[in-house]
Amino acid sequence: MGLLLVYGLNTWLPQLMRDAGYGSTDSLGLLLTLNAGAVTGLVVAGIVADRAGTKRVAVAWFAIAAALLAVLSVRMDDVTMLYAAVFVTGVFVFSAQVLVYAFVTQLYPAEIRGTALGFAAGIGRLGAILGPAVTGTLVTLGLAYPGGFYVFAATALLGAAALTVIPARVRAAAEAAPVRS
Template sequence: MPQLMRDAGYGSTDALGLLLTLNAGAVTGLVLAGIVADRSGTKRVAMVWFALAAVLLAILSVRMEEVTMLYAAVFVTGVFVFSAQVLVYAFITQLYPQEIRGTALGFAAGIGRLGAILGPAVTGTLVTLGLAYPGGFYVFAATALLAVAALSIIPARAPAVVTEAAPAQG
């Protein structure tokens, strides 16, 4: 975030302040996402959260001269970007039966870690190529849209797990 904002022409102090603001939004978003998901359904809210994250990330690609507006936009972006992924974990706990829930969460976390590895690598490549701003925001917005698409094909409930009974002895 700081490098993207410096590439956008914001000063180093603002770039670091914006990182703090993004994370403050993330903390707020975690609480808000939980409340909204409890009322409206985790899958639906996760999809909306990812879609809003995509829109807000794309908006950050536009240079804002008004610093207060910039900080507000970054805060709101933080609300949706980070809590969207946490909603996926909550959805998984509702989707899979207890017997395989740990495996499902581990798999989802592993996929998430792939994103944590690829994100900085992609951003670093964009910085090196001089495309980090606004390109980085578009890449991250596209990733959020990919999450919406992925969630849209997952059923709201997993099919029942059929277990075979052991043959009767006797």
């Protein structure tokens, strides 16, 4: 879900904003602003996750990202407010994705951590493919604004929900094996 958001937004945000009636200059500036928020968010999320727990923060970040993405579906006439909203959205969307990787490294024991992280990144690439494809389809159908932001918000909610059902820790193979006498 995280990579679907990241790649979908990075690929299509300027078009979504043009469809919302913003000018081309603002549409491209908003993409830069989204990514500036991402850089800030990565630092903030890391600090918060170290203090409050990676899983808890990742779930919260996805949920907040969903709310912010839904807010972007509303046209804002105040350009300063728009840039601020896109910046804050970038803070939460991009760092939610990276927190998933941090959580995976904490979830699995050291002997399988590399495999687990590789698997998570590999599965995530499906989202990286689907994000631009789904949004592109919405653009083609004339539903990108506000529909694209609703799709992104729903995706972020799915990310939060998926994380809530994952256990806090996966047992090592030795711990899971039945004892034989």
